[in-house]
Amino acid sequence: MIDRRHAPPFREIAHLVMPEPEIRRLSQGIPLYCIPGSSQELVKLEVIFQVGRLHEKQPLAARAAGRLIREGAAGLDGTTIADLTDFYGGSISTTDSMDHTGLALHCLSRFFQDLLPVLSAMILEPSFPEKEFQLFIRNNQQRLSEDLSKNEVVAYREMTAMVFGADHPYGWNSFPDTYAALQRQDVITFWQDHFLQGNALLILSGHYDDTMVEAIDQQLCRHLRPGVSPTVFPAPAPVVHRELRVQERDSLQNAVRIGRLLFDRTHPDYYPMHAVNLILGGYFGSRLMTQIREELGLTYNIYSHIDALRYSGYFYISAEVSKEETQRTLDEIRKEILRLREEPVGAEELLMMQRFAAGNLLHLLDGPFNRADTLKNLLIEGGTFDDFNQLVHAIRSITPAEVREMARQWLDPDQMVEVVIG
Amino acid sequence: MIPSKSIYLCRMVHYERHTLANGLRVIIHRDRSTPIAVLNVLYNAGSRVESPQRTGLAHLFEHLMFSESQHVSDFDEAIQHAGGDCNAFTNTDITNFYDMMPVENLETALWLESDRMLGLKFSQEELDIQKKVVIEEFKETSLDQPYGDLWHLMADMVYQQHPYRWPTIGLTPDHIAQVTLPEIKEFFATWYRPNNAIISVAGDVDPQQVLARIDAWFGSIPAGPPVSLPSLAEPPQTHRREVNATGKVPLPALYMGFRCPGRLDENYYTADLITDILANGPSSRLYRKLVVDRELFSHIDCYQTGTLDPGVLMIEAKPAPGIHLDDAEAIIWEELNLLASARIADRDLEKIKNKNEAAIAFSEVAVVHKAMNLAHCEWLGQPDLINQEIEHYRAVSTDQVRDVAATIFQPHLANVVFYRQ
Numbered sequence: 001m002i003d004r005r006h007a008p009p010f011r012e013i014a015h016l017v018m019p020e021p022e023i024r025r026l027s028q029g030i031p032l033y034c035i036p037g038s039s040q041e042l043v044k045l046e047v048i049f050q051v052g053r054l055h056e057k058q059p060l061a062a063r064a065a066g067r068l069i070r071e072g073a074a075g076l077d078g079t080t081i082a083d084l085t086d087f088y089g090g091s092i093s094t095t096d097s098m099d100h101t102g103l104a105l106h107c108l109s110r111f112f113q114d115l116l117p118v119l120s121a122m123i124l125e126p127s128f129p130e131k132e133f134q135l136f137i138r139n140n141q142q143r144l145s146e147d148l149s150k151n152e153v154v155a156y157r158e159m160t161a162m163v164f165g166a167d168h169p170y171g172w173n174s175f176p177d178t179y180a181a182l183q184r185q186d187v188i189t190f191w192q193d194h195f196l197q198g199n200a201l202l203i204l205s206g207h208y209d210d211t212m213v214e215a216i217d218q219q220l221c222r223h224l225r226p227g228v229s230p231t232v233f234p235a236p237a238p239v240v241h242r243e244l245r246v247q248e249r250d251s252l253q254n255a256v257r258i259g260r261l262l263f264d265r266t267h268p269d270y271y272p273m274h275a276v277n278l279i280l281g282g283y284f285g286s287r288l289m290t291q292i293r294e295e296l297g298l299t300y301n302i303y304s305h306i307d308a309l310r311y312s313g314y315f316y317i318s319a320e321v322s323k324e325e326t327q328r329t330l331d332e333i334r335k336e337i338l339r340l341r342e343e344p345v346g347a348e349e350l351l352m353m354q355r356f357a358a359g360n361l362l363h364l365l366d367g368p369f370n371r372a373d374t375l376k377n378l379l380i381e382g383g384t385f386d387d388f389n390q391l392v393h394a395i396r397s398i399t400p401a402e403v404r405e406m407a408r409q410w411l412d413p414d415q416m417v418e419v420v421i422g
Numbered sequence: 423m424i425p426s427k428s429i430y431l432c433r434m435v436h437y438e439r440h441t442l443a444n445g446l447r448v449i450i451h452r453d454r455s456t457p458i459a460v461l462n463v464l465y466n467a468g469s470r471v472e473s474p475q476r477t478g479l480a481h482l483f484e485h486l487m488f489s490e491s492q493h494v495s496d497f498d499e500a501i502q503h504a505g506g507d508c509n510a511f512t513n514t515d516i517t518n519f520y521d522m523m524p525v526e527n528l529e530t531a532l533w534l535e536s537d538r539m540l541g542l543k544f545s546q547e548e549l550d551i552q553k554k555v556v557i558e559e560f561k562e563t564s565l566d567q568p569y570g571d572l573w574h575l576m577a578d579m580v581y582q583q584h585p586y587r588w589p590t591i592g593l594t595p596d597h598i599a600q601v602t603l604p605e606i607k608e609f610f611a612t613w614y615r616p617n618n619a620i621i622s623v624a625g626d627v628d629p630q631q632v633l634a635r636i637d638a639w640f641g642s643i644p645a646g647p648p649v650s651l652p653s654l655a656e657p658p659q660t661h662r663r664e665v666n667a668t669g670k671v672p673l674p675a676l677y678m679g680f681r682c683p684g685r686l687d688e689n690y691y692t693a694d695l696i697t698d699i700l701a702n703g704p705s706s707r708l709y710r711k712l713v714v715d716r717e718l719f720s721h722i723d724c725y726q727t728g729t730l731d732p733g734v735l736m737i738e739a740k741p742a743p744g745i746h747l748d749d750a751e752a753i754i755w756e757e758l759n760l761l762a763s764a765r766i767a768d769r770d771l772e773k774i775k776n777k778n779e780a781a782i783a784f785s786e787v788a789v790v791h792k793a794m795n796l797a798h799c800e801w802l803g804q805p806d807l808i809n810q811e812i813e814h815y816r817a818v819s820t821d822q823v824r825d826v827a828a829t830i831f832q833p834h835l836a837n838v839v840f841y842r843q
Contacts, residue, residue: 089781285502
């Protein structure tokens, strides 16, 4: 007989552990992280250079280098490269963030040896053709003007500039002029100075074999120029203005962003704050979503986030809300933050967050490609595979008293910047 | 220089099909490689079943399915307490719910999905809240987004009769605001019965055991009256339609929509490859020729909707500065006419097929996609399509590409939305 009145008994996830990946040291000591296993004959190779905004002499040079590297290499023009990659059903995508610039090759395992030379040529002998460079500038200027018409984009940009300072590497925003000021030589210089052996790490996942590892070593790692880029992290500027309201747009909703500076992953409160963020606004069952969407119907989406960077991090709340309900929503957000600082979280609510988070983290381990992505993000932020396990532990062991303590320490509404754009 | 390799992939998704006594169809797929088990519940109730006076109802109903049911006060809380996550989407054809659970707690998803199929506790208060939420969603996705009204304008031109003529979000927020509780109850009683649903389970489960549990939870839910989708023929288009959008946009843009084969039409796969030839990947025609080589556009894309009845093949394009929208359209027509008149090279078609095959293989890595796909194929009435799609794509010839392109891309069949500045 089934019992519809009560939930079926809960069972803990049997295995929620990121295993230590095998690291092979290739030529020049370059690490290759290996994550085997796939029921399909698919493989992915990520080549990551741990350089980004902190290393740019000219703004946007890192991003431009990453994106333009596919447009010509070793005597092959962009059309030929694109055609070859597509013919083998592969994709070579560029990935970049504040802290890294890289390339990812996805393909059927049997075509890896056909596509690796293309990938290696891009990294070792890119031509950065003038025509494609100009196209990159123009098309990105267009895309930017489109993005700047969106309230949520403007609100996010203003918030990060207020949190870090508008001139800080993590805080500045690009404008059409920023693109106009970039020269092709800046991109070439960035590549020459930073696509170095000492900045590189590789992650190979899926269905691969030793001959592929050997080929990666022979074709790519041996030829990377030696060296490592020095990194200087300037202190974020003190916050000058805490509030920005722009009401000049012909829109029905306001984009709301409320945030503050936090810390990088070496800080002792890094993991507990993830748990606190989940309770406040980090998932559908969070307080912000439950109260402001599900109880009051004020918004379609409201979340809080912790964005981790290699040398810093920040917390923010995001919502799109109708103009007439904006003040009420801001008041409700404040109420929820204060409640977290004043009352200890209830046992049931804490347990729900812990179980949800465990299930959610399980997805990050589901299959070699997800494990590789998770590892990649940890490594880019300066962590190791074991940080995953520490996060699991922190979430499972946090107490109501600690949640309140963390909220008191880090979530003072008066210490946050508040941006409303509409 | 390159040997023409065929990369036919040896892969099979094995599954079992069953039908419970109440008409509920069940598909079970065992995937031993994943710690996640997915329960997918597909209701044959997309926006096509709505009345023209109550557009947006199917999507609003999707939201209401997360409110209190017979024995469960809060669906989301219960899922999260079991370490699971869930979501749903509504389109013109179906409404689809899926629960991604640690395999240990799949039973909780069976409990929850069966309880809301058994019945909701319809309350005016919950209806009022979800109407507000959905109206905010309408504003966020359609009214405040640049080009957000595209589907309102396009669907209204491509279809004159068929219910695909309104977007799933609804024609206007007013329709959502006017929905009443009795309408909600009737919608549920008509469309949310087990005989109008398909469930699929994918994960490391024993098919025999999971079938027994499904029968225990769902088998006693009473069937509803038989329902069938009204057959709605759309008259052939006889002349070009175009409209100038009035909303403020950051850049001029051009959207060209053509009616294209429905999901079960023999030409569906050819049309799908046509969209890939035109705009999928860095070596696709429109991208390579018009964006990179000639620098006439900053953005170009092409896709089809893949609906059961004839869908929309859409080309979206943003011209480079200085290129007038009308000239931009003429330039695109040159490429469409070329595809419709000259056979593409064998190697180019081979390339697109290879790319397509790899994309299918990568999409099936995630167990949630397999669960959804199995339910969708069953809904189409061709459960084994999941294993046959690659062969369908492989079978397309260069002649067919030319001929189907010639059928689709005709001046009097075009529907064009201009966003001018």
